[in-house]
Amino acid sequence: xxxxxxxxxxxxxxxxxxxxxxxxxxxxxxxxxxxxxxxxxxxxxxxxxxxxxxxxxxxxxxxxxxxxxxxxxxxxxxxxxxxxxxxxxxxxxxxxxxxxxxxxxxxxxxxxxxxxxxxxxxxxxxxxxxxxxxxxxxxxxxxxxxxxxxxxxxxxxxxxxxxxxxxxxxxxxxxxxxxxxxxxxxxxxxxxxxxxxxxxxxxxxxxxxxx
Ligand code: PRT
Ligand code: MG
Numbered sequence: 001x002x003x004x005x006x007x008x009x010x011x012x013x014x015x016x017x018x019x020x021x022x023x024x025x026x027x028x029x030x031x032x033x034x035x036x037x038x039x040x041x042x043x044x045x046x047x048x049x050x051x052x053x054x055x056x057x058x059x060x061x062x063x064x065x066x067x068x069x070x071x072x073x074x075x076x077x078x079x080x081x082x083x084x085x086x087x088x089x090x091x092x093x094x095x096x097x098x099x100x101x102x103x104x105x106x107x108x109x110x111x112x113x114x115x116x117x118x119x120x121x122x123x124x125x126x127x128x129x130x131x132x133x134x135x136x137x138x139x140x141x142x143x144x145x146x147x148x149x150x151x152x153x154x155x156x157x158x159x160x161x162x163x164x165x166x167x168x169x170x171x172x173x174x175x176x177x178x179x180x181x182x183x184x185x186x187x188x189x190x191x192x193x194x195x196x197x198x199x200x201x202x203x204x205x206x207x208x209x210x211x
Contacts, residue, residue, distance in 0.1 A: 021209030
């Protein structure tokens with residue numbers, strides 16, 4: 001049995017076509033059922049639904065043999081115990097710095113001021129600002145980052161941006177792109193040995209379906 005860990009929403013939706021190309025179709029709709037284990041058209045393959053940030057943990061400890069996770073999630077997790085054979089080029093976005101329109105980010109950076117930065121992505125943010133030589137006070141949040149500069153909790157945020165409409169709706173402007181993000185296939189390193197044949201087949205089939 002091969003267990004694949006996916007998160008509901010964009011990752012699930014965008015992984016389906018890749019699985020289909022590999023001859024695997026999920027036979028239940030996660031939006032219409034409360035089931036966390038979904039069967040597929042392949043009796044030896046099942047899908048487990050976990051939170052996006054929990055995918056690397058499930059795969060690392062063997063709760064799943066493989067899974068799909070955003071590069072953002074993998075960088076924050078650290079990637080220990082994970083083989084990352086494929087960039088699936090799905091769920092694309094970018095990790096960026098954003099501020100209130102009336103905050104002069106460039107000037108703050110130039111003056112060497114300490115900048116208060118709220119983010120869920122503390123590892124990526126810490127590394128980015130350290131590389132730039134910018135002093136930051138990082139404030140860890142778990143959601144609604146956009147609110148932080150509006151309430152005075154922080155000067156800036158580091159968050160994912162795709163269309164930019166969330167920033168716009170909250171009067172924030174993107175001032176710096178940190179990196180491009182897409183989702184990766186991750187595989188448990190031990191499973192790669194014990195279930196070598198079926199996992200190799202799966203990886204190859206998915207690889208040839210990436211657009
Ligand atoms: O939502 P939940 O709390 O359950 O978990 P999650 O946010 O971790 O999962 P999900 O499904 O929202 O995101 C899973 C993965 O999709 C992320 O880890 C990213 O790699 C990727 N992804 C791609 C995105 C986006 N695009 C994206 N736009 N993840 C989040 N967003 C959010 C962003 O945080 C911001 O709030 O969408 C908002 C910005 O979108 P725009 O279009 O308004 O710019
Ligand atoms: Mg989300």
